[in-house]
Amino acid sequence: MTAKHTTQNRNVTLADVARLAGVSAKTVSRVINQSDYVSAETRAQIEKAIEELGYRPNRVARSLASNRSYIIGLSLPDVTNPFFPEILRGVQQEALQRGYHVLTYNTDLDMEREKQGLALLEEMRVDGIIVCTMRLPDDQLRPLLQRHRAVVLVNRVLAGNEAGIVRIDYFKAMQQIVQHLVDGGRRKIGYLDVSRSVASYSSTERFGGFQAAMAANGLTVNPDYIRRCAATIEGSSEAARDLLTASPELDAIICYNDVIAGGTLEACAALGVAVPDKVAVTGFDNIMFSSVFKVALTTAHVPRFELGIRAAQMLFNRIDGDTTVREMLLDTELFVRQSTPH
Amino acid sequence: MTAKHTTQNRNVTLADVARLAGVSAKTVSRVINQSDYVSAETRAQIEKAIEELGYRPNRVARSLASNRSYIIGLSLPDVTNPFFPEILRGVQQEALQRGYHVLTYNTDLDMEREKQGLALLEEMRVDGIIVCTMRLPDDQLRPLLQRHRAVVLVNRVLAGNEAGIVRIDYFKAMQQIVQHLVDGGRRKIGYLDVSRSVASYSSTERFGGFQAAMAANGLTVNPDYIRRCAATIEGSSEAARDLLTASPELDAIICYNDVIAGGTLEACAALGVAVPDKVAVTGFDNIMFSSVFKVALTTAHVPRFELGIRAAQMLFNRIDGDTTVREMLLDTELFVRQSTPH
DNA sequence: ATGAAAGCGCTAACAC
DNA sequence: GTGTTAGCGCTTTCAT
Numbered sequence: 185m186t187a188k189h190t191t192q193n194r195n196v197t198l199a200d201v202a203r204l205a206g207v208s209a210k211t212v213s214r215v216i217n218q219s220d221y222v223s224a225e226t227r228a229q230i231e232k233a234i235e236e237l238g239y240r241p242n243r244v245a246r247s248l249a250s251n252r253s254y255i256i257g258l259s260l261p262d263v264t265n266p267f268f269p270e271i272l273r274g275v276q277q278e279a280l281q282r283g284y285h286v287l288t289y290n291t292d293l294d295m296e297r298e299k300q301g302l303a304l305l306e307e308m309r310v311d312g313i314i315v316c317t318m319r320l321p322d323d324q325l326r327p328l329l330q331r332h333r334a335v336v337l338v339n340r341v342l343a344g345n346e347a348g349i350v351r352i353d354y355f356k357a358m359q360q361i362v363q364h365l366v367d368g369g370r371r372k373i374g375y376l377d378v379s380r381s382v383a384s385y386s387s388t389e390r391f392g393g394f395q396a397a398m399a400a401n402g403l404t405v406n407p408d409y410i411r412r413c414a415a416t417i418e419g420s421s422e423a424a425r426d427l428l429t430a431s432p433e434l435d436a437i438i439c440y441n442d443v444i445a446g447g448t449l450e451a452c453a454a455l456g457v458a459v460p461d462k463v464a465v466t467g468f469d470n471i472m473f474s475s476v477f478k479v480a481l482t483t484a485h486v487p488r489f490e491l492g493i494r495a496a497q498m499l500f501n502r503i504d505g506d507t508t509v510r511e512m513l514l515d516t517e518l519f520v521r522q523s524t525p526h
Numbered sequence: 527m528t529a530k531h532t533t534q535n536r537n538v539t540l541a542d543v544a545r546l547a548g549v550s551a552k553t554v555s556r557v558i559n560q561s562d563y564v565s566a567e568t569r570a571q572i573e574k575a576i577e578e579l580g581y582r583p584n585r586v587a588r589s590l591a592s593n594r595s596y597i598i599g600l601s602l603p604d605v606t607n608p609f610f611p612e613i614l615r616g617v618q619q620e621a622l623q624r625g626y627h628v629l630t631y632n633t634d635l636d637m638e639r640e641k642q643g644l645a646l647l648e649e650m651r652v653d654g655i656i657v658c659t660m661r662l663p664d665d666q667l668r669p670l671l672q673r674h675r676a677v678v679l680v681n682r683v684l685a686g687n688e689a690g691i692v693r694i695d696y697f698k699a700m701q702q703i704v705q706h707l708v709d710g711g712r713r714k715i716g717y718l719d720v721s722r723s724v725a726s727y728s729s730t731e732r733f734g735g736f737q738a739a740m741a742a743n744g745l746t747v748n749p750d751y752i753r754r755c756a757a758t759i760e761g762s763s764e765a766a767r768d769l770l771t772a773s774p775e776l777d778a779i780i781c782y783n784d785v786i787a788g789g790t791l792e793a794c795a796a797l798g799v800a801v802p803d804k805v806a807v808t809g810f811d812n813i814m815f816s817s818v819f820k821v822a823l824t825t826a827h828v829p830r831f832e833l834g835i836r837a838a839q840m841l842f843n844r845i846d847g848d849t850t851v852r853e854m855l856l857d858t859e860l861f862v863r864q865s866t867p868h
Numbered sequence: 869a870t871g872a873a874a875g876c877g878c879t880a881a882c883a884c
Numbered sequence: 885g886t887g888t889t890a891g892c893g894c895t896t897t898c899a900t
Contacts, residue, residue, distance in 0.1 A: 197877055208887045213879060223885065240673070243649040244590045245877035248892050252879095253586075263611035263630075264814070272605055272632055280639075285646050288605075288630040290614055297622075304627050307585040331582070417818055446818040472606070473815040476759055476788040539893060550871045555895065565869065587893035590876050594895095871900080876893105883888070 196239045205233040216241050247309060256499060257305035257313040258288045259298065265415070265443070266471040267488060268316060271338065274492020275314055282500055284311070295319045302328040312499045314338060315347075318384040334502035336495045340385045348498040349511045350491060354386060354468075357484040357516040358393030359400075361438060361466050364482070364518060366401045368525035370436040370464055373398065374409035374427055376420060376448060378440040390440060390468065409434065413444065420447025421454075428455055434463055436524075442467035442474045442483055449478040449523070464524040480521035487514055538581045547575040558583055589651060598841060599647035599655040600630045601640065607757070607785070608813040609830060610658065613680065616834020617656055624842055626653070637661045644670040654841045656680060657689075660726040676844035678837045682727045690840040691853045692833060696728060699826040699858040700735030701742075703780060703808050706824070706860060708743045710867035712778040712806055715740065716751035716769055718762060718790060720782040732782060732810065751776065755786065762789025763796075770797055776805055778866075784809035784816045784825055791820040791865070806866040822863035829856055 198216075202209045207226055214220040215230045222230075233239070247253045258275055260268045276286045287310065289301035298320050305313050312334030317325065326345055329335045335347035342349070365373060375394055378387055398405050408431055413423035420439070424447055428434065439445035445467030452459050459465050459479045467474055467483035474481040494512055501509065520526050540558075544551045549568055556562040557572045564572075575581070589595045600617055602610045618628045629652065631643035640662050647655050654676030659667065668687055671677045677689035684691070707715060717736055720729055740747050750773055755765035762781070766789055770776065781787035787809030794801050801807050801821045809816055809825035816823040836854055843851065862868050 199877080209877090210879080210888080211886060214886085217879085219879095221885065226885085238673075240645070240649055242590075242651060242877055243646075244586055244595075244651050245892090246879070248584075248586045248590050248894085249877075249879040251892070263605055263614055264608075266606075266608065269605035269611070269632075273634060276632060276634065280642075285631075285642075288632070289627075290611075290618060290630070292615060292618065300622075300627075303582070304585075307582055309584065309586050331580075417814065443814075446815060450818050472759065472785075473788060473819075476792050476819050477815075478818060478820055541893080551894080552872085552896090553870060556870085559895090561895095563869065568870085584893055587876090588895070590878085591893075591895040593876075869900100872898090874896080874898105876895085879892085880890085881888100882890105884886080 196237045198239070198241070200237055201230065201233045201239050204237060205229045251309070253308070253310050254283060255285050255287055255308070255310045256496075257308070257310040258286055259291060259301050259305070259313060259315045259317065260288060261291050261298070261316055261318050262293050263288075263290045266473070267441070267469050267486070270488035271316065271492040271495070274489040274494075275496045276492075278493045278496035278500070284500075291317070293319065295324075299324070299328060302332075306331050312336070312503045314495045314499055315340075318380070318386070334499055336499040336502065338491065338495050346507070348502055348507070348509065350495045350498060350514070351385065351512070352486055352491065352514050352516060354389035354516075355393040355396070357468070357486075357518070358390045358438075359397040360516075360518050361468075361482075361484060362394055362397030362401070364520065364526075365436045365438070365464055365466065365524060366397075366403070368464065370525075371403060372406075372409070372431075372434050373403065373436045373438060374411070374431065374434045375405075376423060376427065376437055376439045376444050377410065377412045378415045378444065379412040387440065394438060413447075415441060415443050417443065417447045417450065420444035421450045422447075424448040424451035425455065428452070428457060428463070436464040436466070438466050440468060442469045442471045442481060445474070445481055445483070445523070446477050449481075453478055460522065460524050466524060470519055475521065477523075479523045482521045482524040482526075483519050484516040485519050486516050490514065538579045540581070540583070542579055543572065543575045543581050546579060547571045593651070595650070595652050596625060597627050597629055597650070597652045598838070599650070599652040600628055601633060601643050601647070601655060601657045601659065602630060603633050603640070603658055603660050604635050605630075605632045608815070609783070609811050609828070612830035613658065613834040613837070616831040616836075617838045618834075620835045620838035620842070626842075633659070635661065637666075641666070641670060644674075648673050654678070654845045656837050656841055657682075660722070660728070676841055678841040678844065680833065680837050688849070690844055690849070690851065692837045692840060692856070693727065693854070694828055694833065694856050694858060696731035696858075697735040697738070699810070699828075699860070700732045700780070701739040702858075702860050703810075703824075703826060704736055704739035704743070706862065706868075707778045707780070707806055707808065707866060708739075708745070710806065712867075713745060714748075714751070714773075714776050715745065715778040715780060716753070716773065716776045717747075718765060718769065718779055718781045718786050719752065719754045720757045720786065721754040729782065736780060755789075757783060757785050759785065759789045759792065762786035763792045764789075766790040766793035767797065770794070770799060770805070778806040778808070780808050782810060784811045784813045784823060787816070787823055787825070787865075788819050791823075795820055802864065802866050808866060812861055817863065819865075821865045824863045824866040824868075825861050826858040827861050828858050832856065
């Protein structure tokens, strides 16, 4: 019985509503889209019919007919990384305010899936997409984006392209971190980077800021002090252990992000290395948990929620045909906690 | 120029491909759906035409015509909570294997959004949905689910409904935690619960297991030892401080989940309370960071990835008309770390 | 193995 | 203010 009821609803169509209300399909359409003036009387008729039949508009048909979905796509590399969910929340807040919905596609750090996701979103004819991608090389990404009506890229630069860009000034943020450590008396500074097949905007900028600030302080970047690892607790813990064992003279380790810093703190604890007395440790991002790590983490706070909002605003401007703002740069804030001298 | 190219692609249709390949629309359809045998020769023709025109099928049209989307919806309450992204990954892995895509809707712990999300997914005519909901009361949830073709509920029971259910045995898991603490000599055990407008499956079962195990060990549950707080570091930290100040005799605090345990550890540190020597602390879920908290956390590992896989499998069975398995119960595993005596 | 015609449920562009 | 006529781009019958 329940099942039958379900099936019934499924087939209720705009025409059914029109018939019951004694009006034309178009008038019903006007009501559900609030697109045009309908007399209060007919409107009431129609709303009653909708209620009675349990009618729900079919977005698929609407989308096909109007070539407009009021849905935007969001491609995320890894929802498991606490960095990204906050972006989603920002995007969603802005979208809902404008009557759009957000559909998220998780690419799981896989290039193939990234392509699949962008293709799917295209096949669904979403009105625009916000893309957080790390892996896909420029020349593979570009044609995929080209096929979309409106695109905003997050933390990625891409030349020869129509896409809008919202990004964080990672370079400057990392310079601040280095300066903070140097001001705290540290000189032998290691760097635990994330391993990547392709250099990403994030890793390039962060490492670039590190190098620049080291040079500005007359410090040399010792290649032995640099390690790469997976952005997981296990991977970074192991890498940090290696690094600290090979170079016990280190007095600071800068980590690509908070997750890697978490692993580094674990390694320090395991080796009996005091943080920050012997070695200072810094993270990046300021994820939710960085304050409850073994040692509360000094880190660069990345305004992820705001990043999502800005990206969405830029996308909606583009959907509405306004492409004047091409790029947007947001600042971070240094959060000093217990893992560095201060 | 780029824009023109984009516009061109957008309008390439199956009919265009058919025309160029010199076949009928239906034959092209057969090729892109691999639904029927087509001679190798014509297939090659068609593939060449597709390539040449840069054709991409329009899912919207396909979905309207076939009443099938090959998309499943996943409704999550809060992607920011590290509990949920892993479920998404499991669902997605299973879905991609079967040629489906997953669209995620984040409800942000808001009842209205939860309703909106389920309605949106219905309007999109997805083939089925997996719902992780906490807030929506039974009688509001039921009619919304009824309108969907196939439904699987995660960690929620709901009577009088066609939906499949996959859940975790939280009751038993919490019993194990209590037993572990009692075996470690603890008797004055507090409980830091999550605050909710409505009692959820998770909170009810976890607290129920706590009560049952306390009783089984001849221990009374002191109402003063129970607090509720938001599932954030800040909220739980404050609540834990209150609890420890009001009841300094406590020798253990059981937390609803790892996030709350994280705040509790912070409170202990701030108050100079030794963990686990003075007070043992337990979490729940085993999120990625629970091992790098101030004190490595003893917690119940919830197999979230597998949960996602099972939920997806159950959903696909239902989509295929097989509803024999109505419910599925998964076990947790106790991870003993430094925050409890052992 | 392939094609023709009809229609999925809606909106656009004009009527009136 | 409201209705009519065509499609949107695809998949379904059913033919052949």
